[in-house]
Amino acid sequence: MDLSKHNQNELPERERKAETEENNNSFNELSMDKDEMYGCQIICCSKTTKRYPISSMQCINNAKGALIFLCIPLFLANLINAGLFNAVISTIEKRFQLQSTESGLIASSFDVFTCIALLVTAFSGDKAFKPMWLGWGTFVIGIGSVLYALPHFTAPPYSIVDNNTGLCGVNVTNPRCEGTSIRNYMYLFIFANGLIGLGSTPLFTVAITYLDENVKQKNSGLYGGIYYSMGAFGPAVGYLLGSALVNVYTNIGENVDITSASSLWIGAWWIGFLVVGIICIVISILIIMFPRNLPGTSRFRENRNKEVHRNKSSINAANNETFGKSWKDAPKVLWLLMTNIPYVSLTLSSCINYAFVYGFNTFGAKYIAAVFGISISNAALIFGTAAIVAAAGGQLFGGYVITKFKMTVGEILKFMILCTAICLVAVFGFLLRCQGREFSGPTLEDIKNSADTSGCSNNCHCSTDYFKPVCGDDGISYFSSCFAGCRLQVNESHYHDCSCVSSKVSGNETVGSGLGILYFGATADECSENNCALLYPFIGIVLIAFLTTLTKTTPNLQATIRCIPFNLRTTAISLQRLVFTLLGTIPGRILTGKVLDLACISWGTECGDVGACRAYDTNKASLYMTLLLAVQMFICLILQIITFAIYKPSYANEDGEKSDEPGAKNTQTNDVEVSEITEARADNNNDDSIKHYANKTNGTYSTTESVGFDLGIANSAYTSE
Incomplete structure (x- = not known):
C-alpha cells in the first residue's frame, strides 16, 4: 500500500472536514453538550444553574x-x-x-x-x-x-x-455665577x-x-x-x-438666529x-x-506554546x-x-x-x-x-x-x-x-491680574466670561466688541466707535450706515482666514x-x-x-x-x-x-x-538558530504543521485510529501511531524519506 499517496489524498479531505466543523458546528454535536450551547444560565457566588439552550439562536453559536x-x-x-x-x-x-x-x-x-x-x-x-x-x-x-x-x-x-x-x-454679570x-x-x-x-x-x-x-x-x-x-x-x-x-x-x-x-x-x-x-x-x-x-x-x-521566548521559567x-x-x-x-x-x-x-x-x-x-x-x-x-x-x-x-x-x-x-x-x-x-490670524483678548496673566488686554479698553470693564469675537477693520480678531473698545452698535453684526481698532488701523476708515461720521468699526465673528x-x-x-x-x-x-x-x-x-x-x-x-x-x-x-x-x-x-x-x-x-x-524562540538551539541537523529531534513547526498534526485525525468509524501528518520540510508524508508534544513541539521523531 502506498501510504504517502494515501496520506496525500486523505489530508486535504480531513482539513476540509475540520474547517467545516469550525464554521458550521452541527446541532447534533451541540445537543450532546448543553454547556456549549447558546442559552440562558445564572451564575452567582461560584454557583451555576442548569443551562437553558435557545434552539433558534444556535446558528450564531x-x-x-x-x-x-x-x-x-x-x-x-x-x-x-x-x-x-x-x-x-x-x-x-x-x-x-x-x-x-x-x-x-x-x-x-x-x-x-x-x-x-x-x-x-x-x-x-x-x-x-x-x-x-x-x-x-x-x-x-x-x-x-x-x-x-x-x-x-x-x-x-x-x-x-x-x-x-x-x-x-x-456693566454685565453672568447669571450662571449666582448658583453652582x-x-x-x-x-x-x-x-x-x-x-x-x-x-x-x-x-x-x-x-x-x-x-x-x-x-x-x-x-x-x-x-x-x-x-x-x-x-x-x-x-x-x-x-x-x-x-x-x-x-x-x-x-x-428651539429657534435661534445664529448658525x-x-x-x-x-x-x-x-x-x-x-x-x-x-x-x-x-x-x-x-x-x-x-x-x-x-x-x-x-x-x-x-499545542500553542511553540514560540514562547526561550527561558527556563517560561518553559516550566x-x-x-x-x-x-x-x-x-x-x-x-x-x-x-x-x-x-x-x-x-x-x-x-x-x-x-x-x-x-x-x-x-x-x-x-x-x-x-x-x-x-x-x-x-x-x-x-x-x-x-x-x-x-x-x-x-x-x-x-x-x-x-x-x-x-x-x-x-x-x-x-x-x-x-x-x-x-x-x-x-x-x-x-x-x-x-x-x-495664524492675529487675535486680541485676555491672556492668562491678564486674568490673574484682573486686567484688560490693552490700555485702549482699560475703562471698558470687559467681562472675560462672555466670548463673542468680532473682526476689526484692522484685520484683527477681538475677544468681544468690548475688548475692541466698541461703544456703539449699528445693527446685529456691525459695531463702530471702536477705540482699540482705531488705534491700530491706518488709513482704513469706514463710514457708518447713515450716521454721516467717520469711525473705525468691527463685524461679528472672527476674521475669516485666507x-x-x-x-x-x-x-x-x-x-x-x-x-x-x-x-x-x-x-x-x-x-x-x-x-x-x-x-x-x-x-x-x-x-x-x-x-x-x-x-x-x-x-x-x-x-x-x-x-x-x-x-x-x-x-x-x-x-x-x-x-x-x-x-x-x-x-x-x-x-x-x-x-x-x-x-x-x-x-x-x-x-x-x-x-x-x-528575542529567541523556544525552538531555537543554544546559538539562537533553528535546529536542522539530520536525525535530530524536529523542534520547529509552523502553524500549518501543528494544525495538521493535531487536526488530521482518523475517521470516527476507523478502529485503528491511525494519525497521519505532513512533513512540509521535505515534502513527503509519513505516519506515526502517537505524537507527543512539549511546548507545542513534536518530540516524537518522525522519518523523512
Whole structure:
C-alpha cells in the first residue's frame, strides 16, 4: 500500500472536514453538550444553574457569531471614548467652561477605571466565564453612556448672550455665577467616562483570549485583525457622528438666529451618548448567552506554546496548565513576565504607541480647527474620514499580513520596526500649518491680574466670561466688541466707535450706515482666514502616521501572546494593558492637552475662574506637537529594535538558530504543521485510529501511531524519506 499517496489524498479531505466543523458546528454535536450551547444560565457566588439552550439562536453559536457580537460593543465603546467625545470636546469645553487639560483628565478617567478593572482580569480572566464578563461589561458601558448625556438635562439651559452686553462700558454679570458653577459637571463626566472604561476592559483583554482559544492559531491573527479593525472604526464613525451633531442646536426645537458657524453656537453634543448607551444595554443581553467554550473547539487549544521566548521559567510555566490560575501565583507570574524581556519591551513600545494614538486622537479635530482656521464641525468631519481609512486599513492590513505570510515572531518584529520608522519620518509633516490670524483678548496673566488686554479698553470693564469675537477693520480678531473698545452698535453684526481698532488701523476708515461720521468699526465673528492650501497635505501626513501606527496593533498582540506561555495569555494581556494605560494613554492625553494649552494666547473664564482657551498661536502649536510626536516614535523604534535583538524562540538551539541537523529531534513547526498534526485525525468509524501528518520540510508524508508534544513541539521523531 502506498501510504504517502494515501496520506496525500486523505489530508486535504480531513482539513476540509475540520474547517467545516469550525464554521458550521452541527446541532447534533451541540445537543450532546448543553454547556456549549447558546442559552440562558445564572451564575452567582461560584454557583451555576442548569443551562437553558435557545434552539433558534444556535446558528450564531460559532466563532464568526462570537466575533460579530463582540465587535459591536468594542465598536460602540471606541465610538464614544475615542471618537464622539473627541469630536464634541470643543463644544463641551465651551458649554461647561473647561480647559484642555481638564478635558484631558475626563478622557483619562477612562484609563484610570480601566486600570482598576485590569487588576481583576489579570488573575481571574483565564478561569472566568468570559461571555458573562463581556456581557456585563457591555451593560456598564451603556450605563456610563447614558450618564454622559445627563448634564444636558440637569444643567441650566444654555442661552445665547444678548448682543448689547458686549459693548464697552456696559456693566454685565453672568447669571450662571449666582448658583453652582457649571464647571462642576466635569466630575460627572469623569465618572461616566470611567464607567465606560470599566466596562470596556473585558473587551480589550478577555475578548481577545476568548476568540484566540476558539479558533485555529493560524486564523487567530485574522480574527484579531477584524476585531481590532471594527474597534478602530468606532473612533472614525464617532468623529463623523459628532461633526453632524454639532451642527444641530443643543436645545432641540428651539429657534435661534445664529448658525453653527457662530462662536456662540452650542451643538447637540449629548444625543450620541444617549443613543449608544441604550444600544449597549440591549446588546449586552445577547453576549451573556454565549457558552464558556464554543462547540468543537477543544482541539484548537492544544499545542500553542511553540514560540514562547526561550527561558527556563517560561518553559516550566507552559508545561504547568494550572499555573497562574490563582491569586497565590501572582508574585511568580509577575516575576516570570518581568524576566521575559521581549514581553517587557513590547509592552513599553505599546505605551508609546498608545500615547501617540490616543493623545492626538483626543485633540485631533481641535488641533486642526485651531491650526488651519476651520470650524470644529468641518475639522471633525475631515479628521474622522482620515481616521476611518487609517483605522480600517491599518488593523486589517496588519492582521492580513501576518496571516497571509504565516509570520513568525521575529518576522512580525521586523514588520513593526518598518512601520515605526515610516511613522517617525511622517510626523515631521506636522510642521505644516497655516498662517495664524492675529487675535486680541485676555491672556492668562491678564486674568490673574484682573486686567484688560490693552490700555485702549482699560475703562471698558470687559467681562472675560462672555466670548463673542468680532473682526476689526484692522484685520484683527477681538475677544468681544468690548475688548475692541466698541461703544456703539449699528445693527446685529456691525459695531463702530471702536477705540482699540482705531488705534491700530491706518488709513482704513469706514463710514457708518447713515450716521454721516467717520469711525473705525468691527463685524461679528472672527476674521475669516485666507484659503490655505496646506490642510489636505497635512491630512495626508496624518493618514500615513496613523496608518503605520495602527497597522502594528494586531502584530504586537500576536507577538505578545506567542512569546509568553499559552496559559498566561489573559494575565499577560491584562497586565500589558494596565502598564500602557498608566504609562501611555493617560499621560499621552494629558501631555497633548498640555501642548495645546502652552500654545494658547487668549483665555476665557467662568465666574472668574480660568476656563477654555479661545485662540492659539499656530506656530507654537505646530512646533510643540511635532516635537512631542517625534520623541514618542523615536523611543518606540528603539524599544522595538531591542525586542528583535533579544528575542529567541523556544525552538531555537543554544546559538539562537533553528535546529536542522539530520536525525535530530524536529523542534520547529509552523502553524500549518501543528494544525495538521493535531487536526488530521482518523475517521470516527476507523478502529485503528491511525494519525497521519505532513512533513512540509521535505515534502513527503509519513505516519506515526502517537505524537507527543512539549511546548507545542513534536518530540516524537518522525522519518523523512
